[in-house]
Amino acid sequence: MKCGVVVFPGSNCDRDTVYAVESAGGEAFYLWHKETNLRGADCIILPGGFAYGDYLRTGAIARFSPIMKSVIDFADKGGLVFGICNGFQVLLESGLLPGAMMINKTLKFLGQDIFIRVEETDTPYTHDYYQGSVLRIPVAHFEGNYYADGDTLNLLEKEERVIFRYCERDGKISEKGNLNGSLNNIAGICSENRRVLGMMPHPERASAPILGKSDGFAMWKSLLKYFGEVA
């Protein structure tokens, strides 16, 4: 399984992501935002950071970079695309996932560990988890307050496309566990074909037991298993 990790000017989680994929036994390489060739990647990852300085809106300018045209074509043909944090924001701006990000309800940058619940496991990224598992995982964002209109929210819920929700330590879905104010506590959603996933928390920062956090590791394992590379 080969992951192409896109590097925009301002990306800052690209190395962590490559490291996490490799530590799970996958192959990973960088794709510069000016490239258009995805070099045979099985999965494209849009990493966290501040692409193009987040000027105008988060992800708004990144979405028009040369690589994104190829990434959108790849997704349209059923390719796997995974956006983390700023990468999720780029996916929303490019229309690969529905909705938009608003500034956190606290009006503060959130940089801390939080809890999310795994809502659905029938995606290439989450099938190695148990449904309902609670993950302790870091977030680091200012615009993570997920918004979509009522019809879109209903559709996401009906099609079981909310993959992660913010929750309390015991898995309870509440306003208390929803630090950024996202509608329906949404922390991650997938596309209709379940092959494009966006999430605000950082699994690549919770993938090394030696650092005390490994709840994100099963995402890379899920991907590898999806491609039949781990039993």
Add this chain to the structure above:
Amino acid sequence: MKARVYVSFKDSVLDPQGKAVKNALLSIGYEKVKDVRQGKFFQIEMDDMSEAEAKRQITEMAEKILSNPVIEKFEVIL
């Protein structure tokens, strides 16, 4: 030719920054403030062209990149 583009949240979207500004205004004594919505302002200078063509191009820019139609609306003034 100069154009102005105002981008603001749709009425149906909560604006946490606007709300904070409103609370600040109330707290320093502007008791009559009913609501505040915060937005963005762009001043765009174009080469000479017809007003209709400038309006067409700038409206396209506003739809494509200056605003996010999921949460924002815009107004173009020439």
